[in-house]
Amino acid sequence: MNVLWYFLSPLIALLAGLLFLGLARKIMARIHWRYGPPVTQPLIDIIRLFSQRSASHGALFDLGLVLSLAGSLVITLFLPLGNIAPMSGSGGMLVILYMMLLGPLGMALSGGASANPNASIGVSRKLMLAMGYELPLLLVLLAVMTRFDTISIVSIVQQQRAGAWSIASFPLVVSGIAYLMVLPAILGLRPFEVAGAAQEISSGPQVELGGPYLALATMQHGLSMYIGASLFVNLALGGAANPFVFLVKVLVVLALCLFVNASFPRFRVEQAIGYLWRWPTLLALAGLVLTVVTGR
Amino acid sequence: MDRNQLIKWLKEPAKMGHKYSLHAVYFCTGCGIIEVPPSITARWDAERFGVTPAASPRQANLFLITGYVSLKTLKAIIRTYEQMPEPKYTVGFGSCPINGGMYWDSYNTIKHLDRYIPVDGWIAGCMPRPEAIFVAVTHLWTLIDKDMADGYRRYRRNYAAYRANQEMVLGELGWPPLFGGEGE
Numbered sequence: 001m002n003v004l005w006y007f008l009s010p011l012i013a014l015l016a017g018l019l020f021l022g023l024a025r026k027i028m029a030r031i032h033w034r035y036g037p038p039v040t041q042p043l044i045d046i047i048r049l050f051s052q053r054s055a056s057h058g059a060l061f062d063l064g065l066v067l068s069l070a071g072s073l074v075i076t077l078f079l080p081l082g083n084i085a086p087m088s089g090s091g092g093m094l095v096i097l098y099m100m101l102l103g104p105l106g107m108a109l110s111g112g113a114s115a116n117p118n119a120s121i122g123v124s125r126k127l128m129l130a131m132g133y134e135l136p137l138l139l140v141l142l143a144v145m146t147r148f149d150t151i152s153i154v155s156i157v158q159q160q161r162a163g164a165w166s167i168a169s170f171p172l173v174v175s176g177i178a179y180l181m182v183l184p185a186i187l188g189l190r191p192f193e194v195a196g197a198a199q200e201i202s203s204g205p206q207v208e209l210g211g212p213y214l215a216l217a218t219m220q221h222g223l224s225m226y227i228g229a230s231l232f233v234n235l236a237l238g239g240a241a242n243p244f245v246f247l248v249k250v251l252v253v254l255a256l257c258l259f260v261n262a263s264f265p266r267f268r269v270e271q272a273i274g275y276l277w278r279w280p281t282l283l284a285l286a287g288l289v290l291t292v293v294t295g296r
Numbered sequence: 297m298d299r300n301q302l303i304k305w306l307k308e309p310a311k312m313g314h315k316y317s318l319h320a321v322y323f324c325t326g327c328g329i330i331e332v333p334p335s336i337t338a339r340w341d342a343e344r345f346g347v348t349p350a351a352s353p354r355q356a357n358l359f360l361i362t363g364y365v366s367l368k369t370l371k372a373i374i375r376t377y378e379q380m381p382e383p384k385y386t387v388g389f390g391s392c393p394i395n396g397g398m399y400w401d402s403y404n405t406i407k408h409l410d411r412y413i414p415v416d417g418w419i420a421g422c423m424p425r426p427e428a429i430f431v432a433v434t435h436l437w438t439l440i441d442k443d444m445a446d447g448y449r450r451y452r453r454n455y456a457a458y459r460a461n462q463e464m465v466l467g468e469l470g471w472p473p474l475f476g477g478e479g480e
Contacts, residue, residue, distance in 0.1 A: 048313030
């Protein structure tokens with residue numbers, strides 16, 4: 001049974017990611033007072049894209065996309081999906097932190113190989129943004145790890161379910177709010193949509209992707225949305241007892257970010273970095289200091 | 297989704313995908329583009345038909361030629377069309393691409409777009425209203441269903457003739473032929 005989950009949990013994550021992309025388009029449409037596409041629209045797009053053939057720009061262009069998708073799929077083995085975490089025994093949160101870099105890195109490699117100026121600008125913006133949100137994210141993770149005295153994400157979830165959710169307990173609530181403030185940047189939603197700005201730099205790193213390449217990139221996008229939100233659910237909202245409740249919690253967090261996405265215009269890059277390195281970082285730092293001072 | 301479409305989805309998923317996922321090129325070819333922003337935003341909402349503006353020709357499979365086509369634009373249109381992955385559909389929007397419209401006497405616009413790239417359907421009018429785009433999209437669905445939206449195949453088959461027409465108005469094109477002389 002345990003072996004089965006090694007295949008099932010990435011698959012569930014992939015399908016959930018695509019469903020979230022569809023729901024995101026629907027929710028955005030309802031906020032705009034439109035009817036919106038069917039929820040299955042990303043799936044239809046992917047079927048269409050896989051049936052087409054598009055130009056490749058060399059081996060690195062293909063392999064970068066594969067690397068980014070594979071990296072995202074592997075993370076889902078380490079992230080608990082409710083009570084299911086196939087590779088919980090090894091590495092814990094540090095592995096997740098390392099692997100989270102593979103997604104943007106793979107997209108950067110394939111974007112760089114496509115030799116399109118828009119892709120280069122998009123890649124540089126994406127890495128700048130990653131630099132912006134990694135700092136508060138690391139501070140938040142340090143606070144959480146210090147508080148629960150472990151690097152194992154499964155143990156963190158279990159301790160939260162025995163006691164209180166970390167967003168509802170005193171010193172960690174500060175870190176939780178800081179995490180919530182950088183979550184749109186991690187998910188790449190507005191106001192931090194600087195990398196994939198469709199109107200400005202023709203969707204950035206994805207500009208040269210067509211056919212199956214774009215399908216892989218869409219799947220990776222859905223997965224990265226799922227990973228960003230489910231890390232928050234695991235660390236701050238106490239995980240869940242079963243996969244279904246977990247997915248509902250992830251959906252609630254994503255919907256919250258979509259309301260932000262619908263309400264704000266896009267930051268410029270330096271505005272985004274200025275925001276990320278000021279308020280969330282200060283809050284996260286305060287959370288870390290409070291956690292260390294108050295002890296366990 | 298209709299329940300009676302489920303069989304079609306299982307039989308020909310690719311064709312149904314082409315039908316219901318039309319990504320249009322974000323490319324202003326003339327004054328008709330003014331009808332596109334209202335049709336993709338909250339007022340008329342093209343997204344419920346699966347029509348979304350795509351950011352680059354590589355991601356797109358629907359090309360709306362919105363309005364008159366000057367010689368300079370024609371060059372860009374041909375390059376964009378050749379970059380889109382197959383199958384791709386072209387729709388001429390407004391009377392100018394059909395027969396020149398009010399630019400009939402102009403020295404610098406072309407009159408019949410379908411001599412230079414294959415066109416799958418036309419929307420007549422000057423200007424057509426945004427609803428006309430949706431009528432065109434539903435007609436395009438019917439054409440795709442019956443395998444009659446075959447512009448990309450005609451382009452392959454008659455590439456030499458299309459290329460000759462393009463070179464007749466544009467002079468020397470700055471790029472090699474898309475399909476080699478192997479008779480694909």
